[in-house]
């Protein structure tokens with residue numbers, strides 16, 4: 258042990274509350290959610306114990322056993338066995354177990370004990386255990402296991418105090434060498450028999466909900482209804498706020514415009530910053546509403562059930578129910594989604610999931626969709642309660658999902674057929690969300706968005722404004738000033754490629770910065786039209802008067818399928834260690850997007 262401090266590692270089965278405990282101990286804000294496989298990387302932090310001792314904590318991905326093979330579990334094995342590069346062997350292993358699910362979790366505890374290293378057991382979720390009337394004889398369990406056993410409630414303030422005291426209270430002692438038992442299940446049963454009293458093996462409330470949620474027909478309907486309502490809410494709740502922000506920025510642009518002297522600076526502020534970034538900022542409320550529901554679903558415990566009812570369908574297209582959660586995370590951003598595939602054991606399943614994850618509609622595309630929907634789809638009630646705009650948004654998300662299924666299916670035909678395996682997935686208890694966590698999660702999301710806005714998007718917007726403005730038109734110019742600018746030149750050249758999809762030069766131009774950050778397409782269009790003389794007019798009305806419905810639909814379809822941003826391609830490279838996968842992802846999405854937009858544009862024109 259280092260003289261300066263103590264190294265501890267948090268290990269245990271997935272979803273037992275290791276990360277919640279880590280956050281509680283170190284004050285970090287790592288992601289906590291109610292399904293297995295949330296943490297896929299090792300994370301470290303530290304705290305100062307009451308004695309003044311510095312304690313360094315590593316949070317590890319959950320593992321079912323020390324012999325498992327998924328990429329995230331391998332990290333946990335390597336750290337425990339001291340094989341992880343740059344990571345010292347922990348001085349103390351804190352094994353975390355879900356007190357309501359000891360039958361499963363104690364097996365892993367026994368497996369870790371075989372390492373013969375200093376260890377304590379944190380019996381977490383004691384609040385939930387108490388609610389279900391589960392009684393645990395902690396002293397007897399500790400005596401039988403030969404290690405300290407501490408009760409914790411990781412999500413309650415002060416719920417880890419006893420654990421801190423145990424960690425701080427003297428030198429860690431190795432768990433006693435025990436006769437190596439072959440069958441750990443037998444040992445677990447023997448332990449449970451003398452230390453735990455359980456009124457019922459499962460939670461009655463969970464069982465009642467699952468009769469619907471896991472029903473082969475009702476379950477699918479419930480999932481479809483849930484998703485549908487989420488997108489309705491994005492419109493019903495988010496849209497009024499978005500409109501208010503847009504109005505605010507319109508007024509601000511006017512005031513600033515009058516106040517600044519005529520010249521490039523005024524152009525930069527009103528056309529670039531206020532019009533461009535202001536328009537993107539306006540979509541923040543809608544993004545937050547979407548995240549609110551994603552966070553709610555993640556914390557509720559419903560997601561693995563959804564994965565379960567979809568498993569048959571997903572297997573039939575060549576994915577597995579395991580792909581569901583990584584794909585769902587991709588609604589936020591493809592990057593965490595692709596990283597989430599580390600919990601998929603089968604390498605082929607994992608690659609297929611990585612390949613299609615970018616087709617899920619990430620939140621950066623929401624501003625683009627919302628802008629075009631706002632400009633072209635009437636705000637009309639459907640069937641009395643729903644609105645047409647929310648329905649259009651839902652359809653775009655469904656298009657992404659359907660394309661992902663199709664691509665996976667094709668990939669399965671091309672790749673080798675393989676045997677289908679049963680989905681083994683743990684169904685966690687349903688849980689009321691902790692509002693503080695949801696609020697923090699939303700806060701974090703908002704912060705990420707604002708950081709993008711004031712970082713990469715700001716830089717791109719200034720750049721786009723500059724190329725829209727310079728060089729200035731010659732004295733005897735006959736066309737609009739912007740036609741003489743660099744942007745005009747690039748846009749017009751690109752238009753050769755995109756004209757068959759119905760994109761004018763302004764749209765073609767906006768696709769370039771979108772490759773760095775999707776939302777910037779909106780800012781660029783706002784800037785281009787503002788510089789082009791649409792002073793004062795909101796972007797939506799400018800779009801409505803300049804492009805046809807067919808072009809708008811084609812553009813939405815383009816954004817649904819087009820190759821994703823550079824960061825996504827970079828993460829594909831990192832996770833697969835293969836440039837071929839990067840080229841394949843880029844290539845198939847480009848072809849798919851081009852073909853689908855071409856079709857949409859021509860069909861829409863033909864129908865109109």
Ligand SMILES: Nc1nc2c(ncn2[C@@H]2O[C@H](COP(=O)(O)OP(=O)(O)OP(=O)(O)O)[C@@H](O)[C@H]2O)c(=O)[nH]1
Pocket residue numbers: 270271272273274275276277278288289290291292293294295296297317318319320381382383384385409410411412413556688
């Ligand atoms: N009621 C209750 N819920 C808890 C407690 N500790 C954690 N949770 C909840 O349990 C779920 C899982 O928590 P995490 O901290 O993400 O679990 P983990 O062990 O890190 O999971 P993986 O990273 O997937 O291995 C979340 O929904 C938490 O809010 C607890 O003591 N009591």
Ligand SMILES: [Mg+2]
Pocket residue numbers: 275276277288295296317318319
């Ligand atoms: Mg975790």
